[in-house]
Amino acid sequence: MKKKLISVVTPCFNEEANIEELYLRVKDVFAKLNKYDYEHIFIDNDSKDNTVSILKEIAKADKRVKIVLNSRNFGVVRSSFYGLLQGRGDATILIFADLQEPPSLLIDFLEKWEEGNFVVQGVKKRSEEGFVLFNIKKFYYFIINKISEVELIRDASCFSLYDKRVIEEFRKIDDIYPYLKGLVSELGFKTAIVEYHQAARKKGVSATKLYIAYDFAMLGITSHSKVPLRLATILGFFMSIMSLILAFSFFIGKIFFWNLFPVGIASIIVGMFFFSSIQLFFIGIIGEYIGLMNMRMLKRPLVIEKDRINFK
Incomplete structure (x- = not known):
């Protein structure tokens, strides 16, 4: 046999x-x-x-x-x-x-x-x-x-x-x-x-350094889940609504309480950095998906x- x-x-x-x-x-x-x-x-x-x-x-x-x-x-x-x-x-x-x-x-x-x-x-x-x-x-x-x-x-x-x-x-x-x-x-x-x-x-x-471990982790996520992309879309939608409500509230407050409602530079800077960090995070997520797609499309x-x- x-x-x-x-x-x-x-x-x-x-x-x-x-x-x-x-x-x-x-x-x-x-x-x-x-x-x-x-x-x-x-x-x-x-x-x-x-x-x-x-x-x-x-x-x-x-x-x-x-x-x-x-x-x-x-x-x-x-x-x-x-x-x-x-x-x-x-x-x-x-x-x-x-x-x-x-x-x-x-x-x-x-x-x-x-x-x-x-x-x-x-x-x-x-x-x-x-x-x-x-x-x-x-x-x-x-x-x-x-x-x-x-x-x-x-x-x-x-x-x-x-x-x-x-x-x-x-x-x-x-x-x-x-x-x-x-x-x-x-x-x-x-x-x-x-x-x-x-x-x-x-x-x-070991040849498995921190970057390689990160690469494995992102490969698993980008190969088998669309959740990060969907999360970016959903979070972006709700953050846009919140920003619109906040801007409208400041506008109304400034009209009715012109002298008592100063708009502080600190709040503007904090808000700007917060929204920028959110945008950069999800741009990075999208970049991971695009990078993996590019690697696969090259057919090397x-x-x-x-x-x-x-x-x-």
Whole structure:
């Protein structure tokens, strides 16, 4: 009987301290799972350390390890999605190189998949990444679920498994900058969750800076909700009415109480800055939507490959 093939995809950038340990831990997991063959695809986002040389040494000794080298850093969103599309397995698992998600959970993911689920989603119930950051993310998922047009999985991570049917649907999607967690909800495939405790990064420095975290957050909102745009319209309408009432009140007050009703410069300045800040905020929101539309309309490739190793 032919064994099922599992594709494990690992995006990486400057992970020389973790990459070999991740490879060995994934290898150990599949050594216990005799009914599966597997391939481990590493997609490197133009690392500046020794990540690539370590990967090449591993790939030389183990032909199940395949490497895609990007010509430059295309960002984690584009690189991860492109990596998923390279898998040819019956199921494809996305796991990052920082070892914050335990590779031992691959067994649980595969069990859920064998039960008939097309997507298995890792969900962080606890995390060592920091109390404040973890709870900010929880609050974000609470907000986005309230405003999103589809129900997203609360506290979901990118650690996930996709059946080959889901990957085939991914290949049909012409989107240079997809929000993967929302995309899964949009497609509506049967999904199971696996809860886990996220470990702290033990080695190396995370490439996910504040700006990148903000980019992820705005991508989720602008990809799956029109609420901010509607809120701008509704709030603008009511603020206009309030401004008209206020202006009319000042006008009447000035007519009937000419000497007793001075119009202060302070109130004018405060009002002007208040309305200006509201306008700038919503101009920024509209700009986020326009920027995402522009990126998708340009039809640029997800990534450009510099080289690939061990692919037939």
